[in-house]
Amino acid sequence: DQQVKQNSPSLSVQEGRISILNCDYTNSMFDYFLWYKKYPAEGPTFLISISSIKDKNEDGRFTVFLNKSAKHLSLHIVPSQPGDSAVYFCAAHKTGANNLFFGTGTRLTVIP
Amino acid sequence: DAGVIQSPRHEVTEMGQEVTLRCKPISGHDYLFWYRQTMMRGLELLIYFNNNVPIDDSGMPEDRFSAKMPNASFSTLKIQPSEPRDSAVYFCASSLGGRKYEQYFGPGTRLTVT
Numbered sequence: 267d268q269q270v271k272q273n274s275p276s277l278s279v280q281e282g283r284i285s286i287l288n289c290d291y292t293n294s295m296f297d298y299f300l301w302y303k304k305y306p307a308e309g310p311t312f313l314i315s316i317s318s319i320k321d322k323n324e325d326g327r328f329t330v331f332l333n334k335s336a337k338h339l340s341l342h343i344v345p346s347q348p349g350d351s352a353v354y355f356c357a358a359h360k361t362g363a364n365n366l367f368f369g370t371g372t373r374l375t376v377i378p
Numbered sequence: 379d380a381g382v383i384q385s386p387r388h389e390v391t392e393m394g395q396e397v398t399l400r401c402k403p404i405s406g407h408d409y410l411f412w413y414r415q416t417m418m419r420g421l422e423l424l425i426y427f428n429n430n431v432p433i434d435d436s437g438m439p440e441d442r443f444s445a446k447m448p449n450a451s452f453s454t455l456k457i458q459p460s461e462p463r464d465s466a467v468y469f470c471a472s473s474l475g476g477r478k479y480e481q482y483f484g485p486g487t488r489l490t491v492t
Contacts, residue, residue: 268419273482308409309382309469309483310421364409364433366481370420373428 269293270358272369280377285343287372291352292337298359300366301341303352308353314341341373346376379470382484384470390490396458399487402451403472411481412445412455413469421469427453428475 271290279285287301297318302310316323316330316339323330329342343350358370383402391397401482404409411426424481425435430447442461447453467488471481 272420300479302483307485309471309485310478311483315479357421364428365411365423365426366479367423368413370418370422 267295268370270356270367270369272300272354272356272372274372275376276373276378278347278375279315282345283349285293285341285350285374285376286342287339287354287356288338289339289369291339291358291364292361293360294337295360295362296338296358296367297361299330299339300357300359301328302355302357302368304355304371305352307337313354327337339377346374348376348378350374351376382470382472382482384468384484384487386487387485388488390492392492393461394459396456396489397460397464397489397491399455399468399470399489401453401455401470401484403453403470404482405451406474406485407472407482408475408483410447410453411471411472411473412453413471413483415467415469415486424449424455424468429485457489460489462491465489465491 300314300315301313302311303313314328332339353373355371357366383450385400413421424437425445427447445455468487469486471483473481
């Protein structure tokens with residue numbers, strides 16, 4: 267049962283434009299959300315996070331938006347750069363737990 | 379800091395053989411996680427440890443899988459006997475209790491069972 271879903275397996279964007287990666291979740295007990303970035307032959311690396319009490323968190327070119335009523339979050343990258351090409355995983359933490367629930371990932375390709 | 383270290387990086391074995399994957403977490407981290415990545419299910423948590431003690435192994439697929447953490451700097455994931463459907467990339471991650479949301483991953487072990 268996939269509690270965190272990334273329905274777009276891939277996304278292509280022109281350099282300089284905005285990339286929007288989406289993530290949906292089903293469990294209302296999730297209280298913290300994270301995005302991880304993964305390059306080939308490397309492990310995922312933490313990118314940005316947001317607490318469920320907020321609706322937006324910004325870090326440089328990366329912004330995460332959370333819509334709790336829709337159980338939806340998105341990662342915006344602007345402007346997109348070729349070095350952003352990677353697989354992006356959405357992850358969620360459940361209250362009282364110590365582990366994370368991950369989505370299946372979205373492969374972003376930024377075209378120069 | 380060297381980060382999370384995993385070995386081997388690649389493992390090719392025949393069905394029925396025993397496979398042992400190894401992980402060295404970041405020094406000082408008190409949580410250690412084992413994940414398996416597949417195309418269909420993404421990153422699945424297999425088991426995690428806190429202060430070397432297994433806390434939740436509900437993600438371990440079946441009895442063929444076992445994991446140990448004999449000390450704070452070493453953990454193993456063993457598959458015996460291995461099957462072709464075990465082919466995947468296995469990641470180890472560690473985190474510090476106060477910031478356990480932010481896990482640091484190793485480079486992974488790509489396992490191929492023929």
